[in-house]
Every structure is written in C-alpha cells, then in structure tokens.
Amino acid sequence: MYYEWRPYVSVAERRRKAAGEMAKLRKKGHPVSPVTIEGRAIARTFWGKAWCENLERYSDYSNRLPRGRTYVRNGSVVDLQVAAGEVKAFVSGSAIYKVAVKVSPVPRPRWRSICKDSAGAIDSLVELLQGRFSQGVMERICRQGTGLFPSPSEIRLSCSCPDWASMCKHVAAVLYGMGTRLDEQPELLFKLREVDGKDLIARAGEGLPLAKKGPAAAKVLKGGELSEIFGLEMAEVAATKTETRSKSPKPRRTKTLATKAAKTSRAVKGGTARRLTGQAGAQGASGRSRAGAGKKSLARR
Ligand SMILES: [Zn+2]
Numbered sequence: 001m002y003y004e005w006r007p008y009v010s011v012a013e014r015r016r017k018a019a020g021e022m023a024k025l026r027k028k029g030h031p032v033s034p035v036t037i038e039g040r041a042i043a044r045t046f047w048g049k050a051w052c053e054n055l056e057r058y059s060d061y062s063n064r065l066p067r068g069r070t071y072v073r074n075g076s077v078v079d080l081q082v083a084a085g086e087v088k089a090f091v092s093g094s095a096i097y098k099v100a101v102k103v104s105p106v107p108r109p110r111w112r113s114i115c116k117d118s119a120g121a122i123d124s125l126v127e128l129l130q131g132r133f134s135q136g137v138m139e140r141i142c143r144q145g146t147g148l149f150p151s152p153s154e155i156r157l158s159c160s161c162p163d164w165a166s167m168c169k170h171v172a173a174v175l176y177g178m179g180t181r182l183d184e185q186p187e188l189l190f191k192l193r194e195v196d197g198k199d200l201i202a203r204a205g206e207g208l209p210l211a212k213k214g215p216a217a218a219k220v221l222k223g224g225e226l227s228e229i230f231g232l233e234m235a236e237v238a239a240t241k242t243e244t245r246s247k248s249p250k251p252r253r254t255k256t257l258a259t260k261a262a263k264t265s266r267a268v269k270g271g272t273a274r275r276l277t278g279q280a281g282a283q284g285a286s287g288r289s290r291a292g293a294g295k296k297s298l299a300r301r
Pocket residue numbers: 097159160161162163164168169170171
C-alpha cells in the first residue's frame with residue numbers, strides 16, 4: 001500500500017467537477033444515471049433492501065461496506081449502469097473513479113429450482129416487481145447460496161482508485177447504490193443475473209408448496225421480515241415489528257373488493273408503487289410505521 005498526498009477537495013468542489021465530467025459523457029452519447037437518495041434510507045423496497053441485506057450478511061463484506069454509506073448518500077455515485085453480468089459506475093472522490101462489479105449469471109439448474117419452488121405464487125409481473133408475494137417465496141428468493149442474490153464468490157470487484165484493496169469506499173458505495181437502483185428498477189436484478197423474471201410468474205396447474213397462497217396479510221413486507229430471512233440481529237427492527245404486528249389485520253381468506261384495496265395500499269407500503277400512485281399513498285396512516293421500520297434497519301448505522 002502506498003500513500004499519496006492529495007489536496008483537500010470539498011464536497012461541493014468535487015460535485016462541480018463530477019457534474020462537468022458527466023456532462024462531457026452525456027455529450028458523447030453515454031447515458032448518465034446518478035444514484036440519488038432522498039432521506040436516510042439507502043433502500044426502501046423488498047428488492048432494494050434484500051440486495052443490501054444479502055451483501056451485509058457476508059463477513060467478507062460487512063466490515064468494509066459501511067464506508068460506502070456516506071458516499072452513496074452524499075451523491076458520490078455520479079453514474080451507475082446495469083448490464084447483463086455487470087454494474088459499471090463512476091464515483092466522485094478526490095478524482096472520478098471507475099468501478100466495475102462483475103456478477104456471474106445464476107446457474108440454470110438453480111434458476112429452474114427457484115422457479116419450480118415459487119410456481120403458482122406470483123400472479124403478475126407487477127406483483128413480482130413490487131415484491132408482493134408470500135414469505136415462503138421471499139425466503140426462497142433470498143436463500144443464501146441458492147437464491148437470486150449473489151454471494152461474494154460470484155462477485156468480482158474493481159476500482160481505478162489508488163487505495164484499491166479488496167473493497168474501497170467507492171466500490172462499497174456502488175454496491176449500496178445498486179440497492180437504491182433496485183428500488184426504482186427492480187427488473188435490473190434479473191438483467192444483472194441473466195435470468196428472465198417472467199419465468200417466476202404463476203402458471204396454472206403448476207402450484208407447488210411455496211405457491212400456496214398464505215393469508216393476504218402474509219404478502220406485506222414487514223419491517224423485520226427481511227432481517228429474519230437473512231438471520232441478521234436487528235433489535236430495533238424487532239421492537240418495531242412487535243408493535244406493527246399487533247396492528248395487523250386478521251388474515252382474510254376470500255378475495256373481496258376490500259382485500260384488493262388493502263393489497264394496493266400494501267403495495268404502496270412496499271415502496272415500488274410510490275412511482276405509480278404518488279407520494280400521497282406512501283404517507284398512508286399505518287404505512288408510516290412500516291416505512292419507518294425499514295428505514296431504521298439501514299439508516300441506524
Ligand atoms: Zn476505489
């Protein structure tokens with residue numbers, strides 16, 4: 001490792017420089033898509049949170065990832081592009097660094113197994129992208145090693161900065177930035193892993209154990225559910241969850257108009273639907289506690 005003297009560059013100055021560089025890229029016809037985070041939570045939806053929590057559960061990563069949080073929150077990831085098998089990004093630090101995160105595709109047999117285990121459980125692409133499915137399917141999708149999220153052995157990281165070791169703050173920021181991006185475009189996870197998300201949509205007569213629809217309430221992504229799936233210890237979330245659970249409606253077995261309305265509002269709480277229904281929905285009375293719970297799990301560090 002070597003040390004290099006670098007003059008202090010303020011965040012504002014770095015931002016100005018980065019904006020100039022990105023404008024040049026745009027002129028050359030390169031699409032530029034910065035990671036922008038509103039508020040403290042890096043990710044709010046099932047897909048975004050599951051991406052972050054998957055990475056945090058690996059000890060190789062958990063020590064080094066935190067250094068990326070401030071970076072991603074302050075807008076340092078000035079461009080992030082997702083292609084099949086790769087996330088490419090520019091991160092503004094003392095200079096602008098180029099980061100690449102290569103992710104191997106989901107092996108075919110594994111993908112077939114995920115689809116088989118989830119068959120009949122997800123009715124539409126909208127449900128899939130909004131993360132509206134039973135906890136059984138969530139657990140299957142998030143399963144360590146055999147789910148949809150990559151393990152460190154399936155990821156190769158690189159950065160053009162001089163501090164490059166196994167994971168610098170630029171790479172860590174990009175890994176979190178991908179979580180933020182999945183909130184907005186969950187379909188990019190399927191693109192990255194080179195599988196077709198439509199394979200997960202229910203097909204009549206193929207129902208298997210996980211497909212059995214739980215009570216409608218089971219489709220809600222509660223604040224603590226993901227941490228349960230990932231086996232993380234999150235005392236704060238657990239506390240909030242107890243409170244949330246006591247307010248949960250009784251499971252409904254028949255589909256009525258009321259159930260449909262509830263489903264829609266739950267989707268809003270899940271987060272992805274904010275794009276569709278606007279901010280007003282996200283402020284729904286009981287949605288507040290859940291959104292808050294999710295926020296805490298990532299923001300409190
Ligand atoms: Zn770096």
